[in-house]
Amino acid sequence: MISLGQPWILLLLPLPLLVRWLLPPHREQESALRFPFFRRMTEAAGAEPRAGAVILSRPVLSVITAALCWALLVLALARPERVGAPITIETAARDVVLAIDISGSMDARDFAAPDGSRKQRLAAVRDVVGDFVAGREGDRMALIVFGSAAYLQTPLTDDLQTVTELLGRTEVGMAGPHTALGDAIGLAIRTFESSEIDQRLLILLSDGSDTASRMSPINAAEIAADRGVEIYTIGVGDPDTTGENRVDLATLQAIAARTGGAYFFAEDEAALDAVYARIDELAPRETETLSFRPRRSLAWVPMGLAALLGLASLAYLSLRQRLRARGRAEAV
Structure with missing residues (x-):
């Protein structure tokens, strides 16, 4: 015309x-x-x-x-x-940060696979998270791995293939043997500072208790709530184990409650898959549609x-x- x-x-x-x-x-x-x-x-x-x-x-x-x-x-x-x-372009209306625990306890092989075999915790997490990331096409995502310290693997990006590949290359203990939940939340808050999108979601997965953070996870969660960050926490592992390898479910629940998010516990691969499916329901992919000729x-x-x-x-x-x-x- x-x-x-x-x-x-x-x-x-x-x-x-x-x-x-x-x-x-x-x-x-x-x-x-x-x-x-x-x-x-x-x-x-x-x-x-x-x-x-x-x-x-x-x-x-x-x-x-x-x-x-x-x-x-x-x-x-x-x-x-x-x-x-007319050409229609969909852009992300929410940014998502994945924070994955890769401390020494993630090497435990107590995750039940659908075929009944036992898998390493981190391997099961990688498989399920990879499918979750692939289903967020159109979103911007960032990846944080943490152990004794927290590290940003990828900043916020819409290149989900890179996020999946870098997650697949992570190994247990790369970030140290301990668990720094508070530092991981703090790094996620700094990552969101470069975002101009108001809706921000942090998915935090851990199988231990905080033993290495400079700031307590609860204080970090309160700061995240002030910055508009919603946190979904996922606990994996055995809550009955004593010592550092015992997953601190109470702290994960408190983190989610302070930010208006949700808490989940997964004891096997099927349950973890169901957790991420539930997160998709609670926090569906949101986009802004731009149309022009x-x-x-x-x-x-x-x-x-x-x-x-x-x-x-x-x-x-x-x-x-x-x-x-x-x-x-x-x-x-």
């Missing part, structure tokens, strides 16, 4: 006619000789005197060409453009036609004038 970006410009089309009708003709003064008894001289010569001032007429071709060129230039100023079919300017077409028409007219009139001058010279 072709449309005009500024159709009101077409009101300028009759402007040359208004100028012609309202403004007086252009006049030029030239030197002349005055003859006494001029009328008697013309009568003796048998000539009829004419008016001293005349309005020169233009060739019809010149008038038509000028009118067409003016119309084409006005059309170009009206910005003709080709409007394409691509526009391509066609102003060059009437401008080019006006230039070609003007040049062709000038060439024709110049050639005709030369031929007439040559004809007169030959007649003499």
